[in-house]
Amino acid sequence: xxxxxxxLRNLFGAGLRTFLNxxxxxxxxxxxxxxxxxxxxxxxxxxxxxxxxxxxxxQLWHASYDPYDAFTLSDxxxxxxxxxxxxxxxxxxxPVLLAPATVYPEGRIQSILLKGISTNQKAIxxxxxxxxxxxxEIPAMMGTRMAKSMNAQVGDFILVRWRDANGTFxxxxxxxATIFNTPMPTxxxxxxxxxxxxxxxxxxxxNEATMIISGDESQNNxxxxxxxxxxxxxxxxxxxxxxxxxxVGGSIMYLIxxxxxxxxxxxxxxxxxxxxxxxxxxxxxxxxxxxQVIAIFTVEGAMHAILAIFLGALYGIPLLVNMRTNxxxxxxxxxxxxxxxxxxxxxAFSLALILGTIILVTITTTIVSYxxxxxxxxxxxxDAIRGKIQ
Amino acid sequence: xxxxxxxxxxxxxxxxxxxxxxxxxxxDINLKFEAGEFAGFVGPSGSGKTTMLNIIGSLxxxxxxxxxxxxxxxxxxxxxxxxxxxxxxxxxxxxxYNLMPVYTVYENVEFPLLLLKKSAAERKKxxxxxxxxxxxxxxxxxxxxxxxxxxSQRVAIARAMVKRPEVVLADEPTANLDTxxxxxxxxxxxxxxxxxxxxxxxxxxxxxxxxxxxxxxxxEDGKVVADxxxxx
Numbered sequence: 249x250x251x252x253x254x255x256l257r258n259l260f261g262a263g264l265r266t267f268l269n270x271x272x273x274x275x276x277x278x279x280x281x282x283x284x285x286x287x288x289x290x291x292x293x294x295x296x297x298x299x300x301x302x303x304x305x306x307q308l309w310h311a312s313y314d315p316y317d318a319f320t321l322s323d324x325x326x327x328x329x330x331x332x333x334x335x336x337x338x339x340x341x342x343p344v345l346l347a348p349a350t351v352y353p354e355g356r357i358q359s360i361l362l363k364g365i366s367t368n369q370k371a372i373x374x375x376x377x378x379x380x381x382x383x384x385e386i387p388a389m390m391g392t393r394m395a396k397s398m399n400a401q402v403g404d405f406i407l408v409r410w411r412d413a414n415g416t417f418x419x420x421x422x423x424x425a426t427i428f429n430t431p432m433p434t435x436x437x438x439x440x441x442x443x444x445x446x447x448x449x450x451x452x453x454x455n456e457a458t459m460i461i462s463g464d465e466s467q468n469n470x471x472x473x474x475x476x477x478x479x480x481x482x483x484x485x486x487x488x489x490x491x492x493x494x495x496v497g498g499s500i501m502y503l504i505x506x507x508x509x510x511x512x513x514x515x516x517x518x519x520x521x522x523x524x525x526x527x528x529x530x531x532x533x534x535x536x537x538x539x540q541v542i543a544i545f546t547v548e549g550a551m552h553a554i555l556a557i558f559l560g561a562l563y564g565i566p567l568l569v570n571m572r573t574n575x576x577x578x579x580x581x582x583x584x585x586x587x588x589x590x591x592x593x594x595x596a597f598s599l600a601l602i603l604g605t606i607i608l609v610t611i612t613t614t615i616v617s618y619x620x621x622x623x624x625x626x627x628x629x630x631d632a633i634r635g636k637i638q
Numbered sequence: 639x640x641x642x643x644x645x646x647x648x649x650x651x652x653x654x655x656x657x658x659x660x661x662x663x664x665x666d667i668n669l670k671f672e673a674g675e676f677a678g679f680v681g682p683s684g685s686g687k688t689t690m691l692n693i694i695g696s697l698x699x700x701x702x703x704x705x706x707x708x709x710x711x712x713x714x715x716x717x718x719x720x721x722x723x724x725x726x727x728x729x730x731x732x733x734x735y736n737l738m739p740v741y742t743v744y745e746n747v748e749f750p751l752l753l754l755k756k757s758a759a760e761r762k763k764x765x766x767x768x769x770x771x772x773x774x775x776x777x778x779x780x781x782x783x784x785x786x787x788x789x790s791q792r793v794a795i796a797r798a799m800v801k802r803p804e805v806v807l808a809d810e811p812t813a814n815l816d817t818x819x820x821x822x823x824x825x826x827x828x829x830x831x832x833x834x835x836x837x838x839x840x841x842x843x844x845x846x847x848x849x850x851x852x853x854x855x856x857x858e859d860g861k862v863v864a865d866x867x868x869x870x
Contacts, residue, residue: 250752261740530736533697534797535725535753537717630692633732 251540255548259555269512269552273609274560276509280502280605282568285595286576287498291491292596293431295484301432303483304342304371304461308475313346313458321346322411325456329472332460340464342369342376343457345447349410351440353398360394361439362410364447371463374435378426379443386446387425391436395427402427408440413452420450431591506609510616517549517620528624529632542621549617553610571595644804644837645671645694649703652689652860663689664860667703671839673804676831677853678840685857687841691807694839695728696720708804725753729798729836733810735790737782737797743769744778747796754801768796772826788819792826799830809841817846824850 259266299305313324328336328343335341342365349362367376379387390400400406402424409419422442430436448454460475471477521528528541536544575592650667653660664686671677679687692698693705696712697720704713708727712720724730729750737746747768751761769775772792782790791811798806808827812820828850831838840847848854856864 250755253752257745258738258740261738263740526734526736527738530730530732530738531749532721533695533724533730534750535721537721540721629697630688633697633736635734 251543251547252551254544255551258544258548259551265516266552266555269509269516270555270559272509272512273552273556273613274564276502276506277556277560277605277609278564278567279505280609281564281597281602282571282595283498283502284495284601284605285568285571285597286593287491287495288598288601289575289595290494290593291488293593294487294491297431298434298484298487299480300373301430302372302435303480304463306462306480307478307483308460308462308472309478310458311474311476318348321348321458324458325451325453326474327455328457328460329475331472335464336366337368339366339368339370340462342366342371342461342463343444344459344461345444345451345453345456346458347410347447347451349408349440351398351409352407353400358398359438360408362408362447363439363441364444365441366444369461369463371461372435373430374441375426375428376441376443379441380425381443382423386420386422386442388422389426389428389441390424390439391433392427392429393433393436394439395424397437400424400427406440410450412450418450506612509609510612513549513552513613514616514620516552517545517617520548521545521620521623525627525632526635528627529629529634532629533633538625538627542618542624545621545624546614546618549621550610550614552617553613556609557606568595568597572597642672643670644673644708645669645839646706647694647703648706650693650700650705651702652686652693652698653701662860664693667862669855669862669865671837673837674831674835675853676828676838676851677855678842678847678851679855679857680842680848680851681857682843684859686860687843687857688809689860690857691809691839691841694805695730695807696723725750726801727804729801729803729806731791731794731798731806731808731811733813735782735787735794735814737790737793739782741781742778743774743780743782743785743793746782746793747800750797750801764800764802765796768800771799771830772796786819787815788822791815791819791823795823795826795830799834799836802834803836805837805839807839807841810844811840812842812844812847820844820846 310324310326312320314320325345332341336343345364347362349360351358351360365374365376367379369376375389379389381387385405388406390398395401398406404424405421406424407419407421409417411417422440444457448456531541532538572595575594577592647667647669650664651662652664653662667690679690681687689698693700693712694707696707696715699715700713704711706712707723710719710723712723715723738749741749744765747765748761751764756764766775769778772795774789774792774796777785777789777793782793785793791814794811798808806827812823815823824847827838830836840851842848852868852870854864854866854868855862856866
């Protein structure tokens with residue numbers, strides 16, 4: 249208790265020096281929490297958007313389907329299980345048929361993935377119900393990224409060429425019925441969506457699909473021959489790994505910042521022990537043991553971290569609340585990261601994150617304060633009283 | 639030890655390692671001090687005055703012999719016991735004042751009482767009393783850098799006296815002061831010596847201090863060459 253009292257007295261007495269150390273430490277707190285909160289918020293949003301726009305509550309993949317091997321697409325299709333017909337009709341599951349295709353925007357050749365999806369589906373957020381045919385043309389939809397790359401607009405006709413189940417090339421013009429905006433590049437870039445029925449007719453694969461997206465967890469228990477169930481955690485594992493990797497990269501920045509702050513505290517401690525030798529000798533003469541003096545110096549250093557909590561809270565809480573409410577606006581080129589990134593990321597600050605950061609910074613500050621303070625145990629108090637550098 | 643004897647020095651010797659050999663700072667010292675003495679170790683630089691005070695103050699250990707302070711032997715005393723002895727019974731006054739630069743006058747004087755875990759009310763009363771003795775009531779909130787040398791040394795005296803120790807060890811307390819301030823300081827110490835019966839032991843070669851002493855112990859090359867009681 250006396251160590252805390254004296255340490256506080258020394259810290260407040262040191263004025264500006266204390267304030268600067270506390271300020272740097274408080275910035276470390278806020279930046280660590282902000283960066284981690286950003287990654288946490290991004291992770292949560294990426295998962296939510298992935299579920300909402302692409303994965304639903306799980307998927308059935310045709311046994312031959314490999315999303316990383318385009319050559320599997322010619323064989324990766326099978327009849328939609330009969331027991332799912334009701335769910336398909338209600339829209340709670342969304343059968344999707346995939347085929348490689350080519351488009352010719354403005355005289356260029358562009359390879360795409362043509363995707364057929366049931367127009368009444370409610371399993372994912374794609375606005376498939378907006379693919380309404382006006383006459384006998386095939387309505388299509390695409391995301392803003394695809395539309396931008398093709399310079400396409402709603403109402404445009406796009407020539408699509410594909411190979412049917414027999415390997416015969418065919419082509420048709422599809423009309424862009426809608427362009428949707430999604431944070432998920434995996435349902436947007438390099439792909440055009442058309443109604444499932446049209447797709448099945450074009451490929452000659454009546455009532456078949458490559459995958460079936462489930463919008464309802466209760467339908468995930470059944471097993472179907474020739475289909476493999478992909479649970480939500482399986483589907484999200486890539487995103488989780490990617491976020492973790494980005495997190496490690498981001499942590500380097502706050503480790504540098506933390507190291508700078510700790511260096512400031514360490515430097516102050518070293519300097520204090522040299523500059524305050526006379527004081528150290530005097531308080532030993534007045535009846536303190538060296539161990540008590542080491543405790544005072546260690547507590548003094550650790551107190552920087554405690555005071556930084558209060559200073560950090562002063563400006564950090566309004567800043568973090570503002571960030572949580574208004575989010576970070578992400579630049580357009582953020583799409584290039586290849587992960588789902590919303591226009592605005594809302595950081596998530598958990599209690600564990602805040603307490604964890606406080607504990608981490610306090611413990612490391614205490615350690616870097618203790619290390620130089622140990623020198624006191626080797627000091628000769630008589631020389632220290634005279635201010636003789638040891 | 640007589641009832642009134644508070645410090646006994648028996649065959650004390652102190653040697654310091656220097657290079658490959660040893661330097662003898664004190665040898666064959668045998669002395670006794672009674673409560674309320676106003677005594678001083680006098681001699682040229684290197685005669686062993688400061689070493690003598692350091693051993694009496696348990697800041698250093700004897701090489702041979704023993705020093706007994708208030709029934710506590712300082713030979714091989716544990717650091718914990720030594721700090722307890724200093725905390726409870728010994729006050730120090732240094733040549734360069736050694737005040738805590740970031741503390742106010744009040745906080746500097748209060749410091750020894752914090753170590754003794756006195757209550758806030760006890761501390762306040764004792765600090766104000768001590769500052770009254772040295773005539774610094776108007777400087778309570780000042781910091782050391784705002785004080786003159788004489789004022790700083792008076793704060794140091796108040797800090798040494800605030801816990802009412804049995805012994806005060808003063809190492810060259812007037813070395814950095816002018817004549818007027820030196821007399822002021824010494825008058826204060828004489829007054830406290832008489833009022834509180836505190837034993838004052840000085841290490842000094844300042845004639846101004848020597849004139850105030852009731853007992854002068856002359857040291858030369860680490861040996862006592864004279865021990866004179868001065869009748870006043």
